[in-house]
Amino acid sequence: MFEICLTRITWLHRIPAGVKLFALAAAGAAVFLTDDVRILGGLVAFAALLPLSAWLPARPLFRQIAPALVLIAALAAFHLVTGDPRDAFLVSARLGTVILLAAALTFTTRVSAMVDALERVLTPLKCIGVDPAKAGFTLALAIRFIPVLFTMIAEIREAQRARGLEGSVFAVVMPLLVRTLRMADDLAEAIAARGYDGN
Amino acid sequence: MIEFDNVSMRFGDLTVLEPFSLSLAERRVAVIGANGSGKSTFARLINGLLAPSTGTVRVDGLCTAKDARAVRRKVGFVFQNPDNQIVYPLVEEDVAFGLKNLKLPKAEIAARVDAVLARYGMESLRLRPAHLLSGGQKQMLAISAVLVMEPAYVVFDEPTTLLDLRNKRRVAAAIAEMPQTAVVVSHDLEFLTDFERVLVFEAGRIVCDAPPAEAVPFYRELMAAEAGGV
Numbered sequence: 001m002f003e004i005c006l007t008r009i010t011w012l013h014r015i016p017a018g019v020k021l022f023a024l025a026a027a028g029a030a031v032f033l034t035d036d037v038r039i040l041g042g043l044v045a046f047a048a049l050l051p052l053s054a055w056l057p058a059r060p061l062f063r064q065i066a067p068a069l070v071l072i073a074a075l076a077a078f079h080l081v082t083g084d085p086r087d088a089f090l091v092s093a094r095l096g097t098v099i100l101l102a103a104a105l106t107f108t109t110r111v112s113a114m115v116d117a118l119e120r121v122l123t124p125l126k127c128i129g130v131d132p133a134k135a136g137f138t139l140a141l142a143i144r145f146i147p148v149l150f151t152m153i154a155e156i157r158e159a160q161r162a163r164g165l166e167g168s169v170f171a172v173v174m175p176l177l178v179r180t181l182r183m184a185d186d187l188a189e190a191i192a193a194r195g196y197d198g199n
Numbered sequence: 200m201i202e203f204d205n206v207s208m209r210f211g212d213l214t215v216l217e218p219f220s221l222s223l224a225e226r227r228v229a230v231i232g233a234n235g236s237g238k239s240t241f242a243r244l245i246n247g248l249l250a251p252s253t254g255t256v257r258v259d260g261l262c263t264a265k266d267a268r269a270v271r272r273k274v275g276f277v278f279q280n281p282d283n284q285i286v287y288p289l290v291e292e293d294v295a296f297g298l299k300n301l302k303l304p305k306a307e308i309a310a311r312v313d314a315v316l317a318r319y320g321m322e323s324l325r326l327r328p329a330h331l332l333s334g335g336q337k338q339m340l341a342i343s344a345v346l347v348m349e350p351a352y353v354v355f356d357e358p359t360t361l362l363d364l365r366n367k368r369r370v371a372a373a374i375a376e377m378p379q380t381a382v383v384v385s386h387d388l389e390f391l392t393d394f395e396r397v398l399v400f401e402a403g404r405i406v407c408d409a410p411p412a413e414a415v416p417f418y419r420e421l422m423a424a425e426a427g428g429v
């Protein structure tokens with residue numbers, strides 16, 4: 001989840017974070033605006049070649065996109081079963097493109113660089129009340145805490161399995177809710193203690 | 200110097216700290232006491248995370264309620280669970296976080312981050328994702344991220360509670376050799392032996408204020424007496 005590879009700096013690392021974010025957003029919009037099979041095929045092939053061209057480490061990359069691949073396979077299978085191979089292709093190509101590009105981005109870009117880029121882009125929106133620093137900080141926190149959340153879910157599920165409650169969604173959701181709320185409190189306090197006060 | 204002048208703390212109807220006055224000038228002060236006795240509340244008063252219900256808390260003359268921002272720059276705070284205080288995904292980004300808020304020049308930020316990571320033997324971890332570190336490494340990261348701000352005081356709230364013995368020792372050693380003044384809340388009595396002063400809390404009162412040689416046995420006896428009484 002959101003791994004980054006900084007042991008070897010590739011050409012993808014050298015592209016400014018803002019450019020990469022913009023390219024990802026543009027590609028994300030493009031795949032949902034077109035339903036031309038050739039364009040989508042081209043895009044997904046490009047997205048798949050990108051990490052290869054930079055020799056990004058295959059195993060962590062695969063680990064990161066594997067859950068999404070399962071989802072894509074399930075969606076594609078659904079469309080195939082309902083007798084629509086073209087839709088199966090469209091949905092796989094769209095999601096596949098976005099996921100591969102997002103992986104290429106997160107593998108080669110520091111979160112702090114993404115945050116800085118986002119803050120720069122949002123600066124003109126200050127006049128309509130957007131706070132670029134807050135938006136950037138929110139992004140950083142989200143990326144930092146998604147893996148923490150997954151670890152928490154795994155711990156809770158394990159604890160519930162040990163009690164024989166593995167079937168119960170409630171037994172996972174309740175402790176998860178309690179722990180995330182407590183964590184949010186602690187985090188807010190820790191951020192204040194580190195001298196951040198939203199300006 | 201940390202000064203409490205007639206300070207008390209209430210949450211609603213619950214009195215958590217009875218009124219007390221105290222000044223701390225020692226370099227190493229420990230705070231011990233049973234669960235719920237008010238230690239964390241006391242610690243949070245020192246850097247203005249909590250404002251007292253009555254009285255004033257001053258750090259080098261600055262009032263924690265009125266000058267909270269200045270006080271927080273002076274007083275760093277390390278929590279029990281490093282997971283809740285690491286805010287950036289990458290080790291070096293997290294250490295740089297507070298410095299970036301101060302809008303320091305990039306070169307200075309980089310130099311200070313380098314220095315702190317080198318000092319605590321964490322250079323090899325600087326490009327690691329924080330969530331993949333071990334518990335001890337995470338706590339050392341949290342401590343580095345506080346010390347890089349060069350506070351004059353550091354408050355620790357049970358910094359070793361979640362750690363194994365080796366990492367407890369590592370953190371204790373790091374605390375022992377810091378140039379800063381430290382106030383440490385802890386249940387690990389063995390690390391308090393070279394502290395200058397120990398405050399023992401019991402049900403919202405400071406029941407003993409003495410060097411460790413006197414305070415630790417007092418605390419053990421207090422705990423034993425209660426266990427016997429239940």
Ligand SMILES: Nc1ncnc2c1ncn2[C@@H]1O[C@H](COP(=O)(O)OP(=O)(O)OP(=O)(O)O)[C@@H](O)[C@H]1O
Nearest residue numbers: 210213215232233234235236237238239240241400
């Ligand atoms: N924000 C709050 N609102 C209401 N009550 C609180 C709050 N914070 C602490 N308390 C209560 O104040 C009392 C003292 O809490 P405190 O966290 O200071 O104890 P502690 O000595 O640090 O305990 P521990 O060893 O378990 O960390 C407890 O009874 C606690 O429930």
Ligand SMILES: [Mg+2]
Nearest residue numbers: 238239240356
């Ligand atoms: Mg506490």
